[in-house]
Amino acid sequence: xxxxxxxxxxxxxxxxxxxxxxxxxxxxxxxxxxxxxxxxxxxxxxxxxxxxxxxxxxxxxxxxxxxxxxxxxxxxxxxxxxxxxxxxxxxxxxxxxxxxxxxxxxxxxxxxxxx
Amino acid sequence: xxxxxxxxxxxxxxxxxxxxxxxxxxxxxxxxxxxxxxxxxxxxxxxxxxxxxxxxxxxxxxxxxxxxxxxxxxxxxxxxxxxxxxxxxxxxxxxxxxxxxxxxxxxxxxx
Numbered sequence: 498x499x500x501x502x503x504x505x506x507x508x509x510x511x512x513x514x515x516x517x518x519x520x521x522x523x524x525x526x527x528x529x530x531x532x533x534x535x536x537x538x539x540x541x542x543x544x545x546x547x548x549x550x551x552x553x554x555x556x557x558x559x560x561x562x563x564x565x566x567x568x569x570x571x572x573x574x575x576x577x578x579x580x581x582x583x584x585x586x587x588x589x590x591x592x593x594x595x596x597x598x599x600x601x602x603x604x605x606x607x608x609x610x611x612x
Numbered sequence: 613x614x615x616x617x618x619x620x621x622x623x624x625x626x627x628x629x630x631x632x633x634x635x636x637x638x639x640x641x642x643x644x645x646x647x648x649x650x651x652x653x654x655x656x657x658x659x660x661x662x663x664x665x666x667x668x669x670x671x672x673x674x675x676x677x678x679x680x681x682x683x684x685x686x687x688x689x690x691x692x693x694x695x696x697x698x699x700x701x702x703x704x705x706x707x708x709x710x711x712x713x714x715x716x717x718x719x720x721x722x723x
Binding site for chain 1: 654660702704711715
């Protein structure tokens with residue numbers, strides 16, 4: 498398994514502001530994944546962050562709204578830009594296990610409330 | 613795109629009763645995974661099934677992967693209050709290189 502630290506764990510934000518979420522992994526990983534979990538809903542993949550290249554975004558998510566950085570093999574950030582109440586969600590960072598067989602390990606999540 | 617459907621959405625059981633959640637994919641899967649999310653927590657990996665018809669057990673939990681690799685189930689025998697949470701399946705299509713999560717089944721257990 499991997500140990501993933503995410504911060505902030507929660508925040509209350511004002512409409513129109515931006516917030517950056519940080520994700521730190523205890524080992525080097527090729528890919529890091531950012532998920533969104535809206536209240537009472539399932540997990541939706543926002544993007545895959547690869548070190549040294551631009552993130553790959555899923556349908557419905559764009560770089561201007563969710564810019565991602567991946568400066569090294571253990572760290573990534575996700576910014577939620579120009580927030581609206583619809584962005585109130587849990588944002589989760591995840592990585593594959595060390596065996597690289599596809600199982601995902603998640604950080605504890607960042608619970609954002611936008612007023 | 614790939615869709616993964618999960619039923620039921622909610623299940624309320626008396627402690628000691630059994631529980632089953634079912635997962636169906638619109639496409640053939642390479643693998644399927646199961647996760648558990650406790651209330652207020654994050655998803656935790658339980659198991660991965662790879663082979664057609666595979667059955668795996670973890671104590672009171674039994675996981676099955678369908679012969680056609682398009683469906684799966686998780687069965688809990690004699691539920692306990694510690695089993696409460698939301699159980700998600702995730703279908704893996706290695707061609708796409710990513711996981712698609714089902715909507716989850718939320719289990720509540722009445723003592």
